[in-house]
Ligand SMILES: Nc1nc(=O)c2c([nH]1)NC[C@@H]1CN(c3ccc(C(=O)N[C@@H](CCC(=O)O)C(=O)O)cc3)CN21
């Protein structure tokens with residue numbers, strides 16, 4: 001087990017970012033929201049690897065090591081089989097590849113729900129092994145006690161309400177939430193509960209826009225939207241989704257590029273050159289000294 005702390009690595013030759021910046025902190029993220037609104041929205045993307053983190057870091061305020069890595073990296077059918085070992089390994093890689101953003105690591109399903117004490121054991125392991133600045137967990141009122149427990153013991157918590165993918169079996173799918181008045185009120189109560197419990201920010205996912213707007217206006221912590229509203233205090237997406245790595249993505253994803261198409265074309269060229277023996281060429285081949 002290797003332990004990596006969040007050191008200032010700006011002088012290390014392993015870290016090629018040209019203009020190292022001082023890393024943002026959780027209190028600075030929280031303070032970005034004042035008088036009920038964040039002037040400039042917070043920018044968050046998921047990251048799972050060191051190189052990906054290096055590329056995203058200069059443009060983001062927060063990097064989320066999401067448990068969506070279960071689907072995106074490991075090809076699992078949901079986020080439920082994701083383990084603490086996976087989150088620690090990818091969390092450490094993202095911290096090593098970033099210099100500026102606040103890194104937040106998802107707590108995997110099963111690692112925190114049973115009790116605040118169990119949650120602290122999992123969260124403290126994540127903090128110690130990755131060097132991340134905070135953890136994220138899914139749930140509202142039911143997780144308020146756990147959020148207060150972790151925060152009081154030195155672990156900042158980002159909460160996640162609305163469409164909570166770890167609860168897919170209770171919700172019955174990934175459809176948008178909050179279309180009934182009862183559900184609407186429950187999601188607002190969840191957001192207020194996590195804010196009152198001391199979460200430094202909250203993700204609201206897959207809800208009808210009026211809920212996202214009402215929540216953003218009613219809590220003092222930044223509300224980060226995904227499938228929510230442009231009026232949230234920030235936005236997050238799964239990086240591979242917005243880069244166009246996947247054919248099928250949720251409706252709330254905007255595909256900014258077609259990376260899958262680029263990879264396909266490039267690999268097609270490589271395969272052709274191998275088959276017609278034009279790769280490797282003279283420039284990629286060693287010859288004996290004359
Ligand atoms: N690549 C990826 N992107 C994500 O946004 C994401 C993950 N993985 N894994 C974890 C959760 C799961 N999420 C999901 C997954 C599927 C839908 C989806 O298919 N939504 C449909 C509607 C589904 C329905 O109505 O039943 C859509 O068209 O938006 C939404 C969010 C969000 N998260």
Ligand SMILES: CC(C)C(=O)C(=O)O
Nearest residue numbers: 046066067068203226
């Ligand atoms: C989609 C985001 C918010 C997430 O929770 C994840 O990446 O797992």
